[in-house]
Each structure stands twice: as structure tokens, then as C-alpha cells.
Amino acid sequence: KQEVTQIPAALSVPEGENLVLNCSFTDSAIYNLQWFRQDPGKGLTSLLLIQSSQREQTSGRLNASLDKSSGRSTLYIAASQPGDSATYLCAVRHYGQNFVFGPGTRLSVLP
Amino acid sequence: EAGVAQSPRYKIIEKRQSVAFWCNPISGHATLYWYQQILGQGPKLLIQFQNNGVVDDSQLPKDRFSAERLKGVDSTLKIQPAKLEDSAVYLCASSLEQGPYEQYFGPGTRLTVT
Numbered sequence: 001k002q003e004v005t006q007i008p009a010a011l012s013v014p015e016g017e018n019l020v021l022n023c024s025f026t027d028s029a030i031y032n033l034q035w036f037r038q039d040p041g042k043g044l045t046s047l048l049l050i051q052s053s054q055r056e057q058t059s060g061r062l063n064a065s066l067d068k069s070s071g072r073s074t075l076y077i078a079a080s081q082p083g084d085s086a087t088y089l090c091a092v093r094h095y096g097q098n099f100v101f102g103p104g105t106r107l108s109v110l111p
Numbered sequence: 112e113a114g115v116a117q118s119p120r121y122k123i124i125e126k127r128q129s130v131a132f133w134c135n136p137i138s139g140h141a142t143l144y145w146y147q148q149i150l151g152q153g154p155k156l157l158i159q160f161q162n163n164g165v166v167d168d169s170q171l172p173k174d175r176f177s178a179e180r181l182k183g184v185d186s187t188l189k190i191q192p193a194k195l196e197d198s199a200v201y202l203c204a205s206s207l208e209q210g211p212y213e214q215y216f217g218p219g220t221r222l223t224v225t
Contacts, residue, residue, distance in 0.1 A: 004153070032211050043115075043202055043216040044154070051211055089153050093212065098144070098167055101153030 002027045004092050004102035012108040013080055021075040021105045023090035028068045031095045035064050035075050038087045038104070047075070047088075080109045113137065115217035117203050123223045129191035132220045135184070136205030142166075144214065145178055145188050146202040154202055160186060161208060190222075198224045 036044040048057045048064040056065040063076040091099040116135040146154035159167040162183035180186040204214040
């Protein structure tokens with residue numbers, strides 16, 4: 001059974017810092033991995049999706065990498081802003097199966 | 112393009128009462144998902160529909176939860192009777208039926224059972 005963990009559970013940084021969020025999964029035979037952002041009281045917003053054949057994806061200040069062999073993905077946020085404050089979740093999908101979500105990392109970017 | 116719509120946004124009920132949530136997916140998305148998200152946890156899949164057929168309902172508590180997707184478009188999730196532990200956010204998502212199955216989420220319904 002796939003298990004997904006995210007470290008740290010919470011993170012507080014000053015504005016302008018570069019930061020890394022981690023996602024680990026126990027079964028490396030994945031189809032793809034998706035990073036989401038969730039604002040308080042809101043649904044999930046898709047940030048990046050990485051297929052199993054890819055090593056990384058980039059969108060603006062965000063870069064997500066995937067290392068299947070070690071069961072890890074990282075989300076890199078450059079030059080963080082207060083508007084980046086939210087909970088970040090990763091979700092892992094196997095062939096023919098549905099997403100398994102991690103518990104999320106709650107990020108606070110202080111002005 | 113309109114996103115995934117859900118209603119109501121908030122609902123407060125007493126235990127043993129019934130409640131229903133509605134979801135309208137993105138136009139053209141054949142696959143629809145219902146998730147339960149308990150505070151501080153990631154979403155947990157309750158049921159997945161492909162058009163109007165059920166693909167995966169292995170984690171749906173079938174003694175009290177039911178869902179339907181008539182005509183393969185919008186969907187309703189019902190809880191009857193509700194328990195205190197059903198307090199959560201219920202999220203609906205949709206995706207195309209072919210890969211990479213990127214999911215798009217609605218705003219969710221926050222349910223409080225007292």
C-alpha cells in the first residue's frame with residue numbers, strides 16, 4: 001500500500017527566501033505525481049504534474065523534481081512572497097489507480 | 112472555461128440527520144471524484160465515476176454514504192445518517208478520461224456535524 005509523507009509539516013520563512021518542500025512515497029512504481037496548493041477554506045489548485053518519465057517541471061517561480069528510485073519529489077519555490085502562504089500537498093498516482101495524497105506542508109511567508 | 116462547481120459551501124447538521132452535496136464537473140471531463148478531507152490531513156478518495164459508472168468506491172462507507180452520477184455529468188453525494196466523525200471538507204474533482212488524468216478541484220463543502 002502506497003504511503004505518502006511530507007516534511008516538514010509546517011514551515012515559516014521570511015519573504016524573499018528560496019525554499020524546498022519534500023514529498024516521499026514508499027512505492028516507486030508510480031504513473032505520475034501532482035503538486036497542489038490549498039488556501040484556507042478553499043479547494044486544491046494544481047501547480048505542477050510530473051509524469052514518471054520526467055525528472056522535473058517548472059512553472060514561474062516553482063520547480064518540481066522527481067526521483068522515482070529514491071521515492072522522492074521536491075517542490076522548490078524561489079523568492080518566496082507572502083502570497084505563497086498556503087498548504088502544499090503532493091499526490092502520487094499508480095497505473096490504473098487513484099491518487100494517494102500526503103498530509104501537506106503548511107507554509108507561512110512573513111513580510 | 113468554468114471550473115468545478117460545488118454546493119452548498121457550508122453545512123451544519125445534527126448527528127443522525129441526512130445531508131447531500133452537489134458537484135458539476137468541468138465540461139467534457141468524463142471522470143469525477145469525491146474526496147473527504149479531515150482537518151490537518153490530505154484528501155481521501157471516496158468514490159470515482161467514469162461517465163455514469165463507478166470505477167472505485169473501495170473507501171466509501173456504504174452503510175451511510177451513497178453517490179450517484181446520473182447522465183454522466185453532475186453528481187450528488189449523500190450521507191444518511193451523519194455521525195460526528197463525518198465532519199470534514201468534501202471535495203469534488205474532475206479529469207479527462209485519458210492520461211495524464213490531471214485533476215481539477217472544486218471549492219469544497221465544509222460539513223460540521225454537531
